[in-house]
Amino acid sequence: MGQIQDAEQDDVGGTKRFRAKRNAILAAASEAMNEQSAKGMTFADVARRVGLNTTSVTYYFKRKEDLAQACFEHTLEILGDMLDEALLEPTPDARVAKYLSLNIARYARIREHDERALASLSDLRAMEEPMLGRLMAGWRDIFRRTRTLWGEEPANRRLKDLYGARAHVLLENTFWIPAWIARYDLDQYDRVEARLMDMFRHGIAMPGAEWRPEMFDIEHEEAEPGREAFLRAATRLINQLGYRGASVQKIASELNVTKGSFYHHLDAKDDLVIECYKRSFDTITETIRIGSAADGDWWHRLSSIIASLLDVQFTERGPLLRTTALNGLPRPVRTAMIDRSNRIARRYAGMLSDGAAEGSIRAVDPMIVAQSLMALQNAAFDMRKWASTMSRDRAVAMYASTLAFGMFDDRAAAHDAN
Template structure:
């Protein structure tokens, strides 16, 4: 519904228009609830209150909460797809990338000025029931593959695998921008867009840089095979939450994965929110360990950043105990969410500090370190969704090299050969 129609008083609308207007208002209210409290916080009662209807009236438009949730998320995916298709009309990969960021930042500006509805958070999509879950996951895959086609160099010089990796990293950087853009005034968005384009197009590697990272042991033998411990529960929970979302990962299901009782779970953890916080703490501790090992070395900033990045991608693509996806963040109560985000920002700031060191010593290209570090965090976070892609590569080393090259060497650049 366009802005002109939206301003027509309901009484002057035809019956079909009034139906569509109320349906749109319900979808917008549902999106606001999902953004505020995650899919678990979406209720028909809450949506009805937000639009001034009773629950029975809402069920006239959406018979069940699951249907409302699925349509709300599908609408969000369609918004991404519309922007990607519009950007794909530009004549070259350079202009397509530039147009894509321009369209998204125009939307971000209008959202900030209350001229457009916020993008719905897709975090809990995996928690939907079938067949809606598979349908929407396929819709998400489609927008990634469409973007990969748009990013293919005009001379066709890249592999499809690299094009897909570039699309994933770019889309995740745009989605994660919603989390850190509140630190900037809307008046600064054009500068942020330009800096983000520079990073995504050209990377942070200086001319002639060689990809030769060291893979660190960031877990230090913490896991004990066969022992049911707090760590064991965190592993199982991380896998389930990454795969099914917060809502799809019950205490019963986690206990069943380990073939233990619910009582055993509560012996180690107080409840589900405590579990998610513990999973975040464990993941963030591992990221911090990779960063500390890098900082304690005598290597250049370039080697420190690429080695810590490659080590974390090794964790993600190995998949025995991946990092917790930030999709779980939305499900936490608001009073707990802020602390988790602040810790994520501290890790980004540590990467930013490494980049500043590298710019000073000449081993990192001059980029905006704060924006680059947030994009790096988002690419590491999203890597777990790319596990099937990684397994399809010849070796894990090849997967880490290809995926890691997107931010290091840029979407418009060519990843260098691996050092012999």
């Protein structure tokens, strides 16, 4: 009871004590959401992390949904503050460099326990109305402001599309950094930042390289009729709503089948996510295998692999399951999925190294750039609507150009296929 009385003595108008406790609860809830998803987060777990009892947490946030919303709003606020600071720089190059630097500095503070991690936005779409509408409006504002790092809204539609692709790839790359930066010592963070910025600035292709990929068509053999469509529908919903947000009922409704039909295909929801991951990883691995054996230099092979996987993401044959769906999975399963993801990243790193030795790909840090390629193919799912406004070849070429040719040469807009 003492904790409740302490809370009630706080000035709800905003005393330091009230704000400190509220911020501690937000930080703990963000960590819980990142581990278990927004729907999986509980008041009891948050209270345990903060050292309060559950009733004390409900003094600050009446419902779990209110707490999740506040966490997402805090993330959007911090992103907005970093963008505001970056936008003070005089050129697009300097603005992107500043935004990346602010993110790396934040991850360094988290590593040193001077700051807590922000809530990942991957579960945002699983929120219910009216919260969802407000949060999505906030996310769209962040996206628009990120796009202005390259300048005010251009009258040229092609440039607007290009700036949108760049903004999305930049955001998703900075969101992806926590997935791999722990492998580096803190004193290497400056180097990580420099190598990422080098890729954003110059891309991975050699000067004068052309975008002429070969498209590989990867088909899945169905073990039983309808299973492939079932996994595609499940993957789309899990990508949109997260592991916990995509209920069995919603997946069944998407396919216009009964819940019983779901259990005809799989024994449990965890099995479904594992099968979706297996399908996605198999698609990526098979595409890389075919691409690595193709004719041509390593730039042609790598660009063909990237283009083929983006094409899958932008079509009904896709999508690939996003790694963000890992939140909420049992730890052994999550570890196994992360291990396979890292093995794919090492395949990319090998191709980048071979291409640099051959002279067809720029000398980049292969491990860092490989993770950026993973972020690129992961994030493309969210750009399906953007891609639907233009020809498929153009969408693939423009989205890929962000890492292939760099983010500051507007001639990249001319690399789309004719």
